[in-house]
Amino acid sequence: MLSNIRIVLVQTYHPGNIGASARAMKTMGLTDLVLVNPRQFPDPEASRLAAGAENLVDNARVVGSLSEAVSDCVQVVGASARLRSLPLPHFDEPDEMARELVEQAGHDPVALVFGRERFGLTNDEIRCCSHQVSIPANPDYGILNLAQAVQVLAHELFTAWRRRPDSGYRSPRPAQERQPTREQLGHFQAHLSRVMQSSGFITQPHARTEDQLESLFARAQPSRRELSLLRGLLASLERHLPDS
Template identity: 75%
Template sequence: MLTNIRIVLVHTFHPGNIGQAARAMKTMGLSELVLVNPRSFPHEEASRLAAGAKDIVERARVVDSLPEAVKDCVQVVGASARPRSLPLPHFDEPDRMAQALIQNAGLAPVALVFGRERSGLTNSEIRCCSHQVSIPANPDYGILNLAQAVQVLAYELFQARQKRADHEIPFRRPAQEPLPTQEQMKHFHEHLSQVVQKSGFLTQPHAQTERQLQAIFTRAQPSRKELSLLRGLLNALSRDT
């Protein structure tokens, strides 16, 4: 399960933070690191601060965009300290997030996404996620640096994995269908947008309305079979309009 969990760092400014995040990952059994447009990488500071986790830094994959980093994932959780108005499912407690990720990681890749050191993830990057999570902290000073945030959430994932192993909890009921990847959901949202616009429901661009429609299906978490059914419905509606 842990090998199916991907840590994604978006636009990391200080290369040393990449090394420290890799060290935090390795202590909790995580090994897959993906970097989205880091400012400076490879860099000797990343390798130096990784200490015994230099292998994770050396294997890290660098990509140009967050959608590319998570396109094959069935669940993507964005770590955010700031309250957001985006209508995405939100984990207030990291242990609940960890249980969900571990459950889905039993059969398919999942991702935990961290933003820039100073400003975190943008709204558009959060919209690339299926869920959000926050780390409870002192309301008067709730600031964690990047590696600390990775360490806290990686610990929760490790604990959730250990609890499942100790209690021999199955990954998923056999009757439960696999979830679609983020790339499959992206194609569905694009299809939905085309049909909505063609139908006349939107007479002018309404980005907020389209985002709210997308959020409905994100919260619903349809299975791949259900998503295929929805795509068939959209095709039928397209022929009738």
């Protein structure tokens, strides 16, 4: 279950923060580390600050985009110090986030995403996520560095894993009843956008309407079977549109 929980660091500036984050992960039983365009990696400073978690640093995967890092995940939570204008569902408390991710990780990969040291995640990167979470802190000085944020949320995940109801062996959930991956959901959203534009429902790409509909489906959490049904509906509508 814990092996299905991925920590993603986006464009980390200081290599030492990669090592310190790996150390924070290993203390909480997490092993899957993915780096999106780190400024400097590999680097001796990353290994030095890993302090016993060098194997996580050595095995970290480096990818070129956040979408690539989370394409196979069914739930992706972006850690953000501030709420964005994007209407994504937000976990008000980190323990709520942890319980949900641990539940989903019992069947499929999930991810917790951390942005750059100075300004976090961009709005486009937040769009790759299904949810957001913030760490409650002193309103007068709520600044955590990257490794501290990883440690706090990794501890919440480990605690949720330890406290999960012990129901013994659980048979795998049928594939069609599981949540779609971010890649599958992205294909659906692209299909929906194409149909909305070709039908004249919206006339500008990336309109606010699309953000709101993405949020709607994020809250609804359709299964793969339900998403397939929606794709079939869109395909049927598309065949009746002019020039389709």
